[in-house]
Amino acid sequence: MTLTGRVWRFGDDVNTDVIAPGIYMKSPLQELAEHCLESVDASFASSVQSGDIIVSGKNFGMGSSREQAAQVLEHLGVAAVIAPSFGGIFYRNAFNWGLPAIVCAAVNGIEMSQRIEVDLAGGSITNLDSGISVASDAIPDHLMGLIDAGGLVPYLEKKLKD
Amino acid sequence: MQQTIAQKIIAKAAGADYVSPGDIVTCAVDLAMIHDSGGPRRAKPILERLGVGVWDASKIVLISDHYAPCVDAESAAILKLTREWAAEHNILNFYDQQGICHVVTPERGHLCPGMFAVGGDSHSPTGGAFGAYMFGIGATDMAGVLATGETWIRVPGTIRIHWTGTFGPGVAAKDMALKMCAELGMDAGDYQAIEYGGDTIAGLGMMERMTLANMAAELGAQTGIVEPDETTAAYVQSAGADPGDWQAFRSDEGADYLTTHDFSANELEPQVAAPHSPSNAVDVGDADKAHIDQFYIGACTGAKLNDLEMAASVLKGRHVAPGKRLTVAPASARILAEAMRNGTMQIIMDAGANLLPTGCGACAGYGVGTLAEDEVCLASTARNFQGRMGAKTSKVYLASPYTVAASAVTGTITDPRDLLGDAP
Numbered sequence A: 001m002t003l004t005g006r007v008w009r010f011g012d013d014v015n016t017d018v019i020a021p022g023i024y025m026k027s028p029l030q031e032l033a034e035h036c037l038e039s040v041d042a043s044f045a046s047s048v049q050s051g052d053i054i055v056s057g058k059n060f061g062m063g064s065s066r067e068q069a070a071q072v073l074e075h076l077g078v079a080a081v082i083a084p085s086f087g088g089i090f091y092r093n094a095f096n097w098g099l100p101a102i103v104c105a106a107v108n109g110i111e112m113s114q115r116i117e118v119d120l121a122g123g124s125i126t127n128l129d130s131g132i133s134v135a136s137d138a139i140p141d142h143l144m145g146l147i148d149a150g151g152l153v154p155y156l157e158k159k160l161k162d
Numbered sequence B: 001m002q003q004t005i006a007q008k009i010i011a012k013a014a015g016a017d018y019v020s021p022g023d024i025v026t027c028a029v030d031l032a033m034i035h036d037s038g039g040p041r042r043a044k045p046i047l048e049r050l051g052v053g054v055w056d057a058s059k060i061v062l063i064s065d066h067y068a069p070c071v072d073a074e075s076a077a078i079l080k081l082t083r084e085w086a087a088e089h090n091i092l093n094f095y096d097q098q099g100i101c102h103v104v105t106p107e108r109g110h111l112c113p114g115m116f117a118v119g120g121d122s123h124s125p126t127g128g129a130f131g132a133y134m135f136g137i138g139a140t141d142m143a144g145v146l147a148t149g150e151t152w153i154r155v156p157g158t159i160r161i162h163w164t165g166t167f168g169p170g171v172a173a174k175d176m177a178l179k180m181c182a183e184l185g186m187d188a189g190d191y192q193a194i195e196y197g198g199d200t201i202a203g204l205g206m207m208e209r210m211t212l213a214n215m216a217a218e219l220g221a222q223t224g225i226v227e228p229d230e231t232t233a234a235y236v237q238s239a240g241a242d243p244g245d246w247q248a249f250r251s252d253e254g255a256d257y258l259t260t261h262d263f264s265a266n267e268l269e270p271q272v273a274a275p276h277s278p279s280n281a282v283d284v285g286d287a288d289k290a291h292i293d294q295f296y297i298g299a300c301t302g303a304k305l306n307d308l309e310m311a312a313s314v315l316k317g318r319h320v321a322p323g324k325r326l327t328v329a330p331a332s333a334r335i336l337a338e339a340m341r342n343g344t345m346q347i348i349m350d351a352g353a354n355l356l357p358t359g360c361g362a363c364a365g366y367g368v369g370t371l372a373e374d375e376v377c378l379a380s381t382a383r384n385f386q387g388r389m390g391a392k393t394s395k396v397y398l399a400s401p402y403t404v405a406a407s408a409v410t411g412t413i414t415d416p417r418d419l420l421g422d423a424p
């Protein structure tokens, strides 16, 4: 599975409270999504387009277990999140919501608004603007299964039917 | 191949002889613990969509603690839905307002060494005190477990945290936990497994080990395990369960650790963490003399029987400072009953405390005893994130039950060692 998309570039330690701000947690997902990442980049929620890819520094999604952090990114059309490391519960929640979380140590050369191609199973990221390819951790088969199905609930729906 | 406890438990649950850190494996779940907030009300629609019931009702423990007791129609409805779901799915291990999930689950004999367990709550690492591999998962993840009895895990590396020496009177496991938050930082756990060891830990009772395991969550670990030993086996047995082959769930000599952190308990001072992070902990002598409105002894972290006894040892013959309030929410109904039997509760009440029903109470700002705008609380809980115990502008300082009790007597943050022993 290969994804091609435009990059949104963020720094280290982007936490779940920034992705899904606490004060909007009682609101419908649509409204919560409008405030996604606003304290880091006020233009994100209104400008992000379906298929865009987030590339960030270490520990993306650190913090609470709220799965809405993964849910809003998926809702906004983010196709994947790439980072050197992830907050553990966020990592799980991302795949449960059908959002690939890709571990890649070599994100340094990737800049805001560049276009990249991501080979999920093969484990490579190609910067289409600079032509440089870097290796990423391949997404394990099991988690690819969740991505292919669109998340844990549809995955189970299919599995239980078979 | 030498293995850590974490590897051994995961390998067993995955039906493998050996697992390597980084592997992703599917594990059979021995125990799924859920509560009223993240449990039935979130799982119900998912199970209905999947058209299935729960995989094994006997392996599910359901506890109403977050909204217990209910304070309005909304929370009453949540507790009602929880009860109805328990009846519908024949969940016999259902504890309605009998205490906090992390305390009630082991107390009623549901946790044993070697178990692979998940909880629908971020403080689920508490189960690690019993030599289980227990961790918190989100609501959808939990619904998947309830439907299938399985979940996936990326095998973690193990971080060894080694404590040697003995701490003095007036110091407790809570101080160890806060010290680790300050020294290591809240991402030191890196979603790996923490393994607590050394002679300090071996000398701790189960309740104190639970406090350490509980706050592995504050260190960012997936779980915090204490090697099971005679103390573990005796507790599990007294709770009515079979500790089984607990000797099999200890790390092998020469097992591979990601890193080892060494701490000495000998010089450990009581700790106080300023708002809004447990990692702000400092020695009590260096803590600021903040104005405090409420002193709170509560939560899975800080209101177990020994926590209440710590408070009583300071409060005996003393009284809460005029104009201040000491609020106490015992961590379980059984703990409250025992504290009444052994005289602990009498001491606490004679000191002028205000008793709340057992449950999560004010800890997460859901229940009773929450804070008004700008109020400040000194609490024996685990977390002091902004606004956690109530209004957004309220603040929380964290400390041990000793320190909270001593400070309630003087009205300001106080070293409990100044008040130990009989009142003058």
Ligand code: SF4
Pocket: B066, B100, B101, B102, B121, B123, B298, B299, B300, B301, B359, B360, B363, B364, B381, B382
């Ligand atoms: S007492 Fe507090 S930390 Fe413990 S389970 Fe309840 S809300 Fe969570």
